Amino acid sequence: MLPTDLLIHRYSGEEIVPKRLTIAAPNLAIANDVITLFQNAKAGTRGALNQQLQALEGESTDYRIKRGLAHLLTSDTFSRFETISPLDPPMLRQRVFALSAQRAGGSTATQVTLEQLAASLTQELGQDILPAHIQTGLYADLTENQILTSFEAPTAEALLHRYNLSQVQGIFYRASHVTINAHRNDPGEYKLLFRYLKLFRLMTYIEGDADHGFTLTIDGPTSLFKPNTRYGLKLAMMLPALLHVTKWSLSATLQQRETYSGELRSGRFTLNADCDLVTHYPPGKTYDSMLEAGFVDRWSKAKTEWQLEREVDLIPIPGSVMIPDFRLVHPDGRTFLLEIVGYWRPDYLKKKFSQVRQSGRDDLILAISERLNLEKAGVKSSDLSARVVWFKDQLMPKAVLELLAKL
Numbered sequence: 001m002l003p004t005d006l007l008i009h010r011y012s013g014e015e016i017v018p019k020r021l022t023i024a025a026p027n028l029a030i031a032n033d034v035i036t037l038f039q040n041a042k043a044g045t046r047g048a049l050n051q052q053l054q055a056l057e058g059e060s061t062d063y064r065i066k067r068g069l070a071h072l073l074t075s076d077t078f079s080r081f082e083t084i085s086p087l088d089p090p091m092l093r094q095r096v097f098a099l100s101a102q103r104a105g106g107s108t109a110t111q112v113t114l115e116q117l118a119a120s121l122t123q124e125l126g127q128d129i130l131p132a133h134i135q136t137g138l139y140a141d142l143t144e145n146q147i148l149t150s151f152e153a154p155t156a157e158a159l160l161h162r163y164n165l166s167q168v169q170g171i172f173y174r175a176s177h178v179t180i181n182a183h184r185n186d187p188g189e190y191k192l193l194f195r196y197l198k199l200f201r202l203m204t205y206i207e208g209d210a211d212h213g214f215t216l217t218i219d220g221p222t223s224l225f226k227p228n229t230r231y232g233l234k235l236a237m238m239l240p241a242l243l244h245v246t247k248w249s250l251s252a253t254l255q256q257r258e259t260y261s262g263e264l265r266s267g268r269f270t271l272n273a274d275c276d277l278v279t280h281y282p283p284g285k286t287y288d289s290m291l292e293a294g295f296v297d298r299w300s301k302a303k304t305e306w307q308l309e310r311e312v313d314l315i316p317i318p319g320s321v322m323i324p325d326f327r328l329v330h331p332d333g334r335t336f337l338l339e340i341v342g343y344w345r346p347d348y349l350k351k352k353f354s355q356v357r358q359s360g361r362d363d364l365i366l367a368i369s370e371r372l373n374l375e376k377a378g379v380k381s382s383d384l385s386a387r388v389v390w391f392k393d394q395l396m397p398k399a400v401l402e403l404l405a406k407l
Contacts, residue, residue: 031156047144085137196241243279
């Protein structure tokens with residue numbers, strides 16, 4: 001995503017309109033120029049790359065666009081910058097500074113210090129260390145000296161789509177209230193959206209059901225007692241997940257600070273499924289945790305007729321939706337839902353067990369970690385309405401199958 005200083009938007013009345021680039025020849029040419037610059041910068045330093053980017057910007061009025069495109073390309077998605085040094089830079093600096101303090105400054109003294117340290121390190125490490133090695137590694141860990149070791153170039157069109165998405169995402173940095181109407185869609189699309197909401201820990205009130213659609217009310221970062229930039233970023237990260245939903249509309253109330261006066265100004269922002277934004281999120285995230293992934297791997301090796309299916313049921317409950325992790329299906333038609341509870345925070349546990357009680361389901365199995373402090377969360381295991389399987393570090397299929405055999 002883009003930092004605040006590279007966001008470009010304008011007001012149309014109270015409506016905030018973010019900058020979006022058309023997928024046309026002039027903008028494609030700009031994107032290609034920036035991509036080519038990165039391709040040619042491989043094996044060079046970040047500092048040298050930044051100098052070339054400044055030269056590319058020149059004095060043109062579109063410098064913020066070029067800078068924004070470049071910022072997106074420096075992300076881990078496309079670029080890998082590494083510290084390349086024959087020796088540990090912090091150690092070298094400590095040793096060089098210690099030796100330098102013993103003699104007066106000057107170019108001659110510098111060379112003597114480097115040669116003395118090279119000789120010491122050669123003896124200590126049992127390999128030839130030259131003064132040049134020390135000079136190379138002394139500040140190799142500084143950001144501007146990191147090396148661009150790899151670059152996965154996107155197409156110019158893909159980069160423009162990412163830029164447009166990032167400009168819209170920046171709107172949510174200062175949102176105080178967001179409402180999403182997810183109209184009747186394929187249930188799998190809802191599940192993906194709700195999983196991302198769960199992943200980013202967004203404070204969401206959900207109403208509706210899979211047959212009629214859902215209304216999601218999300219608190220924004222400026223609605224908190226203390227505005228939280230990190231929460232705003234998580235809210236922005238939700239947008240690419242929403243783009244996987246076929247039919248939806250969104251409205252947001254914003255608190256933007258005026259550039260010159262510094263005063264807060266309220267604004268509105270709306271968006272819908274016809275926005276032409278393109279997501280870069282994959283269509284589905286396989287598992288929420290290593291705990292789930294490990295359980296699936298072990299289940300595939302278990303000798304049982306029970307089939308394990310991933311997140312197939314939506315259970316509407318007041319103010320939210322519960323999506324059990326798995327469904328267990330037997331050839332004779334019996335089915336049970338399985339929810340793994342391994343996350344420890346008290347507020348999460350309270351919410352999770354409240355959902356279980358409100359669901360009213362008699363086919364739900366809870367797999368609960370013995371390491372959780374349920375008492376601290378105000379939860380009594382004797383009050384749980386669902387069947388329970390306890391586990392320590394790993395959930396084993398045997399424990400679940402033993403319970404199923406009793407049902």
